[in-house]
Amino acid sequence: KAGVTQTPRYLIKTRGQQVTLSCSPISGHRSVSWYQQTPGQGLQFLFEYFSETQRNKGNFPGRFSGRQFSNSRSEMNVSTLELGDSALYLCASSRNRDFGNEQFFGPGTRLTVL
Amino acid sequence: KQEVTQIPAALSVPEGENLVLNCSFTDSAIYNLQWFRQDPGKGLTSLLLIQSSQREQTSGRLNASLDKSSGRSTLYIAASQPGDSATYLCAVRPKNTDKLIFGTGTRLQVFP
Numbered sequence: 644k645a646g647v648t649q650t651p652r653y654l655i656k657t658r659g660q661q662v663t664l665s666c667s668p669i670s671g672h673r674s675v676s677w678y679q680q681t682p683g684q685g686l687q688f689l690f691e692y693f694s695e696t697q698r699n700k701g702n703f704p705g706r707f708s709g710r711q712f713s714n715s716r717s718e719m720n721v722s723t724l725e726l727g728d729s730a731l732y733l734c735a736s737s738r739n740r741d742f743g744n745e746q747f748f749g750p751g752t753r754l755t756v757l
Numbered sequence: 758k759q760e761v762t763q764i765p766a767a768l769s770v771p772e773g774e775n776l777v778l779n780c781s782f783t784d785s786a787i788y789n790l791q792w793f794r795q796d797p798g799k800g801l802t803s804l805l806l807i808q809s810s811q812r813e814q815t816s817g818r819l820n821a822s823l824d825k826s827s828g829r830s831t832l833y834i835a836a837s838q839p840g841d842s843a844t845y846l847c848a849v850r851p852k853n854t855d856k857l858i859f860g861t862g863t864r865l866q867v868f869p
Contacts (some may be wrong), residue, residue: 648798676856685867686846688856699855733800735857742788742850746857748801 645750647736655755661680662707668715668736675717676746677709680731687731692717693740704739721754729756759784759851762861770867778832778863781848785825788850789809792821792832795844804845805832836865856860 648667656662668675677689688701692711709719716737721728731751739745760783770776780790791810793801805814805821807830811821820833830847844864848857 649800678857685861686848686857686859688858691855701856726809730800735801740855741843742855745803745806746791746848749802750800753798753856 647715647734647747648733649734649749649752653748653753653755655757658724658726660755661720663720664732664734664754665719666717666719666734666736666749667747668734669747670715671734672747673715674686674737674740674744675711675715676735676737677717677719678733678735679703680702680733680751681729683711685735689719698740724756726756729754730751759787759846759849759858761821761847761849761858761860763863764844765813765846765863766861767864768866772837772839772867774867775833775835776837776865777846778845778847778865779832780832780860782828782849782858783847784828784851786852787825788852790821790823790830790847792819792851793848795862797844801846812836819862822823834865839867839869842866847856 672695676691690700690748695711706722711717733751734749764779791806792804807823818835825846844862847861
């Protein structure tokens with residue numbers, strides 16, 4: 644069974660641009676969460692989607708948004724990029740919204756903002 | 758507010774040693790605790806998941822314990838190998854939330 648996949652794996656953008664990252668969960672998984680990882684802040688929760696609805700959002704500005712499609716694939720978008728948005732963006736999937744579920748992470752997208 | 762701490766921040770040991778990584782959390786109202794491994798520049802690999810009603814979980818050379826009342830978990834690695842070198846992260850899932858709260862990690866180096 645294929646794991647969580649994320650595309651692209653690497654991105655270089657300049658300040659002010661926008662970017663879209665994609666995540667395909669494990670087949671049969673319907674919950675997708677996004678996390679940002681930076682050396683200074685560690686891993687921080689961005690948002691979680693289930694059944695095409697955002698269920699929870701972390702403490703990030705409105706420039707960070709996302710969506711989920713009917714096939715459970717998810718995208719996150721960052722508009723008006725800032726230098727501080729440089730990070731590893733990780734996507735995690737779980738079977739459903741049972742809070743006891745194990746979370747499985749993808750390889751991440753490394754975003755560099757110049 | 759849930760906070761997760763991992764000690765030590767870094768550890769360097771010779772191959773073959775048994776070692777213990779520590780994770781502590783401030784609020785015992787959790788659904789579960791999960792241990793992950795992260796290789797440099799890569800994503801997270803799930804190692805063990807312990808539900809709040811469980812005391813420990815084992816997978817191969819790894820054993821994780823959970824003492825929810827004291828807010829502690831330990832990851833025991835037996836007979837360490839150079840391939841175990843990575844950063845180990847613990848994360849708790851607080852009750853009534855969709856997110857994981859991560860510790861800052863323990864960077865482990867096992868040298869031959």
